[in-house]
Amino acid sequence: MAPAQLINLIPLVEKAFLIAVDTGRDGGWSAEESLRELAALADTAGAEVVGAEWQNRRHIDPNWYVGKGKAQELQQARAETGFTMVVADDELSPNQQKALESLLNVKILDRSGLILDIFAQHARTHEGRLQVELAQLEYQLPRLTRLWTHLSRTGGGIGTRGPGETQLETDRRVIRERIKKLRERVDAVRRQRETAARSRDRRLVPTVAIVGYTNAGKSTLLNTLVGSEEARAEDRLFATLDPTSRAVKLGDGQSVVVTDTVGFIHKLPHQLVDAFRGTLEEVNRADVLLEVVDASDPHATEHRQTVQQVLGELGAGDKPRLVAYNKADLIRPAAGNGETPAPVIADAVSVSALTGYGLESLRAALSGLLSDLWVDVDVALPYTAGELLSRVRERGTVELSYRNRDVRVRGRVAPTLAAELEAATGKTAPAGNGSEPAA
Numbered sequence: 001m002a003p004a005q006l007i008n009l010i011p012l013v014e015k016a017f018l019i020a021v022d023t024g025r026d027g028g029w030s031a032e033e034s035l036r037e038l039a040a041l042a043d044t045a046g047a048e049v050v051g052a053e054w055q056n057r058r059h060i061d062p063n064w065y066v067g068k069g070k071a072q073e074l075q076q077a078r079a080e081t082g083f084t085m086v087v088a089d090d091e092l093s094p095n096q097q098k099a100l101e102s103l104l105n106v107k108i109l110d111r112s113g114l115i116l117d118i119f120a121q122h123a124r125t126h127e128g129r130l131q132v133e134l135a136q137l138e139y140q141l142p143r144l145t146r147l148w149t150h151l152s153r154t155g156g157g158i159g160t161r162g163p164g165e166t167q168l169e170t171d172r173r174v175i176r177e178r179i180k181k182l183r184e185r186v187d188a189v190r191r192q193r194e195t196a197a198r199s200r201d202r203r204l205v206p207t208v209a210i211v212g213y214t215n216a217g218k219s220t221l222l223n224t225l226v227g228s229e230e231a232r233a234e235d236r237l238f239a240t241l242d243p244t245s246r247a248v249k250l251g252d253g254q255s256v257v258v259t260d261t262v263g264f265i266h267k268l269p270h271q272l273v274d275a276f277r278g279t280l281e282e283v284n285r286a287d288v289l290l291e292v293v294d295a296s297d298p299h300a301t302e303h304r305q306t307v308q309q310v311l312g313e314l315g316a317g318d319k320p321r322l323v324a325y326n327k328a329d330l331i332r333p334a335a336g337n338g339e340t341p342a343p344v345i346a347d348a349v350s351v352s353a354l355t356g357y358g359l360e361s362l363r364a365a366l367s368g369l370l371s372d373l374w375v376d377v378d379v380a381l382p383y384t385a386g387e388l389l390s391r392v393r394e395r396g397t398v399e400l401s402y403r404n405r406d407v408r409v410r411g412r413v414a415p416t417l418a419a420e421l422e423a424a425t426g427k428t429a430p431a432g433n434g435s436e437p438a439a
Contacts, residue, residue, distance in 0.1 A: 037265075045118050
């Protein structure tokens with residue numbers, strides 16, 4: 001193969017120039033700090049950041065995002081750096097995107113578009129790809145120009161275009177039809193996931209969902225708890241996209257299913273929250289949330305606020321939670337030794353997924369938190385409910401008294417199992433140790 005042909009096979013690296021507006025209303029984030037995170041996102045997407053500018057303004061310019069003068073300065077920056085695309089730190093309106101494209105004649109992206117691109121790269125499962133495509137199409141629809149003309153051919157040929165319908169209108173119609181089909185397929189996958197979750201609930205295996213800011217070390221922590229390298233873990237934003245569930249032993253024979261969910265991020269596109277709602281519902285179904293925080297990050301407080309905001313949108317903001325301050329080895333010398341015990345203070349524990357520091361304290365705290373959720377029961381269970389009785393013995397901490405016509409069950413069980421016991425008996429067992437149940 002000729003050298004020229006080899007050069008053509010090498011993908012060109014996009015040169016990205018980042019822009020932001022600091023209005024002073026971004027909850028503890030300055031534009032400079034937010035751009036630092038945006039640069040990490042651009043690097044994850046495969047771009048080379050060649051420059052950045054931010055501007056202090058009371059309001060974002062409705063036409064140019066930055067002020068018109070700053071926008072014109074970008075022409076000089078292009079001549080100096082040779083950037084091939086501009087990435088704005090906030091979501092751009094279609095008019096702002098069009099104005100900047102016309103002025104600079106380069107690709108214009110915003111933070112939402114960049115995150116969507118990263119998700120598209122990292123989706124591995126069928127469900128993940130469906131959700132990403134749905135989010136991308138919903139994001140692109142209001143920004144549609146002539147970029148999607150090829151999609152009009154998917155309509156089936158002659159007779160698919162309405163009378164007097166323009167090419168752009170055809171493209172919009174095709175995308176809306178695709179969005180409708182994708183939603184149906186995502187809903188079908190969601191129903192399958194719910195069926196699997198109901199089966200898991202029936203086995204009464206306690207569940208823990210790992211949540212947290214992207215790159216806080218969630219996947220590494222799951223790997224360390226399991227004792228394997230099955231969950232993908234990289235020092236990059238959004239290295240994990242598709243949820244991973246693994247059985248984890250907490251001690252004294254107690255096991256839980258721990259699910260590693262997609263990481264959250266500042267200004268997470270609402271299209272992604274909506275499209276991934278089915279996947280993120282694992283958070284709602286979990287008995288306990290394990291929030292992983294990068295203790296070494298100066299924006300740990302802001303990261304927790306972002307996590308709480310997304311959890312609130314999902315209706316899981318008040319779920320029982322244990323906080324694991326990860327990467328303690330970067331800020332505490334003692335954390336370099338995995339044998340050193342770590343105290344649990346106010347439902348939080350310092351850990352290092354890398355060294356194993358605090359892992360035993362974490363297991364004990366999770367076990368205690370799950371046990372605190374259990375409820376006291378005292379019921380008379382008929383012998384015909386043998387399958388339920390078997391699960392009570394396996395999953396509860398109970399005493400069983402075998403009587404003539406029933407079995408008295410006293411002790412503590414998970415709330416879901418307690419509800420089943422109440423439904424099976426219809427009343428609470430009597431106190432005392434009589435050989436017959438009360439009438």
